[in-house]
Amino acid sequence: MLQHYFTIAFRNFVKNKVYSSINVIGFSIGLACAFLIALFVYKELSYDRFHSQSAHIYRLTEVINTEGVGEASASVSIPVGPTLKQNYPDLVKAAARLFNFNAPSLNLAYIPDPGKRFNETRLFFTDPDFFTVFDFTLKDGNRRTALLEPNSIVLSQEMAKKYFGDENPMGKTLRFEDKHDLKVTGVINPVPAQSHFQFDFLVSFITLRQILHETQYNSWYWNPAWTYVLLPEQENARSTLEKQLPGFVKTYFPDIIKNDTKLGLQPLTDIYLHSSFYNEIEPTSKISYVYIFSVIGLFILFIASINFMNLTTARSANRAKEVGVRKVLGSQKNQLVTQFLSESVLLAIIAWIIAIGLVFLAIPVISSFSGRDLHLNAQEITILLPAGLLIALIVGLLSGMYPAFYLSAFRPLLVLKGFSITKSARGGLLRKTLVVLQFSLSILLIIGTMVAYFQLGHLQQANLGFDKEQVLIIPINRSAISTIHRFNDFKKRLLQNSRIVSITAMEEVLGRGHNTGHYQPEGKTEELLFSRLVVREDFTETFNIPIIAGRGFSEEHKPDPLIREVIVNEAMLRYLYWPSAQDAVGKKMGEFRADSLQGAVRIVGVAKDFHATSLHQDITPLVLVGPPVTDPANQFFIKFMAVRVAPGDAAPVIDFIEKEWNNAINDRAFEYTFLDENLNRLYQAEAKFGGITLAFTVLAICIASLGLFGLATFTAEQRTKEIGIRKVLGASVSSITVLLSKDFLKLVLLSFIIASPIAWYMMYQWLESFAYRIEIAWWMFALSGVLALLIALGTVSFRSIKAALSNPVKSLRNE
Template structure:
């Protein structure tokens, strides 16, 4: 079969092109041809004008080559960059939408990843972190009792003695279980005194286990001697200004002088507990008659172990049942189990009773991580959508390049490089946005993240990898599809505007599905938070002033102080109690009528008027009375849940039931159930024990509670402070409002709601940016169609609806997909709460309507322009 020779005109064209003189002649001929054909059909004229522009571009770029030799790689890159620059400047609007949308998405992803990175960095700064474990005590029977992060005093020494082959060191922390401890300077001329919340007693082994740097003092001898202490740099400045504190004294609890022997560098924020003062453990003996408390029942010490080998934890865990049977008293040993938790896991996984300070939750990390991925995915979809939409307009450029001899590989490289360059610009914008937003993000996220973190290898790789990955994905369509066109097809025919339309519609639907899910999730999270914070807890918490009194001289002055407080007309009632009501509780062993042995029950030591102060109703029997002198020894109050658990039939039947082993000890009243702990837990049995012992303020009575009317609050507080100073001179008066304190219990949910709200709003913004760009492109592509329809009699309203309905059908489909997915995921999240808000379907409707309204506003302008355009102008130019 005869071979057909290829047409000679491309080769002849290349010969002319490589000759500058001939090229100028071609330019002149083309210019003359342009004017001779002005009245030709508009499409032919446009083709000629496009060819002329291509010739001018190649002449301007001054790339000279012979017919047989290919341009160097450097010259090719220069060519690619020139094309990119011209396209960027010519299409400013699309370039801005592409870069700004993707930049916001990357910035959101980086900010949330910085937050997650910080959460996972807790306690990992210690060189021996993989060998440090905290030991927990689970004291429960039938699911009732406590899961304590602390241990009895003797546990650490017994473990070191029995398991020295596995344990290298042990260190305990203790703070009298007091909410605050008084610290003051001993200089009366410039006296400074404060109630401190971050003071702990600890052992010299602290410096062997942890790596907190001591900037002044000797790590080997620090905290060995009695009545010595170290403090942080911030605490030193607080009490001594710029003076060197080493060798000076601070007064503890008004009567104990402590010698400062060292200064610690300020404790980093990414540790699971914070402290400002560390006092030697030996000092405790002076408070407990020369020795440490030997009780195996009382568990006030947080105990950390440094293992010789991380694998030893399994051996220790197996040995704990025998350890409990060996040392713990008979009445509790069958209800106690011991658990170990790695130091690095405490912040995200430990939610025990009596944590040193509240921890975060890993579930929150998963939620934030999902939000970060969603926002980034939405931004990437925008970028890919706009890139593929604009690609079809470059079909003639592809055809001309292929005609001029460009191989397909060069075309693929060019499109991918242009896409990656845009992504790199977006990444640079993202870094700028992160630097600007980080101080504000630190404020509401309560973090101390620094911008130099972005220089870590992970974030450098992220900032390079993301643009590369997104750029390749976005550039694949023009690179692969357009480069496959035959030159004659690309030059003689228009690439249909429907090319890739289904793909773009799918991406728009996906991004609005994700945005609607985020909006619904934010609404449900806010509802859940409001329910936890504001729903009825069963007791009065507004206008209740809490005054820390443990280990203060109030023990001898309580009744006199209470009487003076009650003289104020704005004071409703005054009482004292063991823990913050609605926050936490203690546990005690009780035996009730019908029980074979004692069991642990949640317990609250209280004083008279406890129920009156918190407006807790009695449902059967009576309250403690100051007229009955035996109530503190022979009487007990319980709640309704305890009655139900004991199976006593009714609240009235519970009154008169026996408790304890002594005769005549009876339950005198049953109170209505209330949330004595946080609403993360369901209501459990509770015993309210009247404790009138004057020594109770050393261990059991931690707070006075003063309920006021709410009138003249500043004047009332000033009056309380005046009476306090009159009764207890030289002791700081501090207080807080109960309702404000209880809000801290739901701090994690509050923070999550804020972050979710902000980033869901940003996700909708990014989605709308993409929708605006896509609608602008669609309006440009369909302007001739819309003009013809107007000429044929279509009204502006019909044109508007025709243009808009395609987009709104995608929003409707996104709602259909988002609703069941959001409902399923939210049910999984709410399952972690004892009290769950009912998912309000109106939130789904509201989120769907909001998405549709935002989309309407976004595309409305382009639809209006399409409907009100002048057909004569459009068709004349076409």
């Protein structure tokens, strides 16, 4: 009997291949989109959960707040981790630190092979407890001893191949920064993509004692180490340790910050989606994106399901006589119900099979576009594929239930006398309701995509307060030219090129971040924590930052050896209530480092406000610290050189700089980026979010339009005789087109009225996460409504015009 049902279902599929194809294609595309979004969401939510003890791993965070100005950092000072473990052995089972000099790249070389010298960006120093806290596995080497001894290094399989080819790397030596020989003690298996930090090299933390100055290594003021602790499985371990942290800070932290510092414990599994701290190891994402994509996925699935239900119920209306004949011939109600349900379920299963194929074709493309690894593993296949099949079966059953139970309940006499479901208000109301829901969701997506697009454009084109064009950024951290005199000599050689306009250097890429420092402004009795950026001469000139009072840093003005020169921004004036920029010039600020007052700094200029960080944050008071007269240790704070190039072809200038670089530095490869490209990467998450949203919105509109086209075709067929009579009586093509289109356009207009306030609320909430954001304008809604109407009009009119142009003789001969 079941075979018979499916045979009849297949025959109906072939008989009505246009409608069946529309139904299957729309639903399969919707299923595929929902599947891809579900996969994306699943991957995002699974970050760091592959560690067996992830529920008991926490990252230490540090918040310093002085009168509303301060820092919330994802890293803490170097001694914090081991001291916590020593003081609270019952609460801290293991502690692992990660340290990388906050450098853009570090130099590694395989000395026997001169060609094997590279700048590496993912090298970290870490503790032996690293492999106790985390579940990263070694292909070669011993987890317990690999990072125990000084000068030990563990590297990834990819890096082992890069440096040693097919040779066994174990026991071989790599030279770090041309000074320290590191012995390979392990090769690590590939790091899962769902880890909030990626690495290629791990160096034993004790090696840092040979590299850092002892005061830096033991400093409780400087906070460069990302520190993770493993707590016991007891229920209150976290709360118990958190209660100890205030006393811990009071005991160990220096007086200058201990009263304003708060240590916290952030769950490992919260870092990727819920972190808003400064100085993350890698850019994180936002839980809001997971929510938004989940909603989009549900919208698309709902739109596709509505299409499927609409077309299934609409086509079933033409089978009323079939039902009557079957009942006269003795078919029972349950047999008719089973027949309709089996047909609907068959179409759903076909759509699911096609959707699987579409998913596997789309995964590489979506992975490349989104920057996420969406490839399925065995566990995900066993979860997501059956879930997709279950959804398809549920939609198939729901789609078949209305015609199954409604038509099977008809009295045969009424049906055979000509009763039509199309004349029933119940069938029409259901379809109209579903169309309104469908287009309401589509309009929501259109408005949301439009707002996201304009917000991204605002971020990329906003006035940053400095000129980012034609500027090369060259990492020089810990290189030979990061010392004062070598840098100045190199700078003079480069300026001999007439295409090079200006050169400076700084500790962080302008627009991407800054550090902090404690200062006591003139007139204040307490130390305050301000954003700080150490720079070289010609900083404001290189970036075209206006000086509104005083002057910038230049070699023409040699600073007093006893007083460091600084420039502050306008936000500093507002914060300190200084009356004017001119009034600020000449004022002194006590500068603190570590535990003590280092001396005074003098304000020599006031710069117009500019964005030292991304547009996700507000402009805050900033201190630009000028170059010292003599301070060899200051090379540690200078990481980047900035070179402004005259407009035109930059290639010859880059070749010139590389040649001079190779003459000055023989132990480090030359590398560079353009500042504008560097800054655009700050908004990659928004760009990819906008791109993916746009793609899925277009697909959702296509699915909705496909369903509308099917309904318009069905409506035209139902009114074939009416159209023929109207044409015979003189009706024009345009009047018939309007007649067939207006009902659908009314539904789209109603959808717009419903969707607009919901879209405004949702996008307003999303924009709240940006410090600098666009205003949601009325024309965005108007444009979205017009676009939706045009799409609906184009879809419906195409079929309506075709019906209006048909031969009335053929129409009147119908049946």
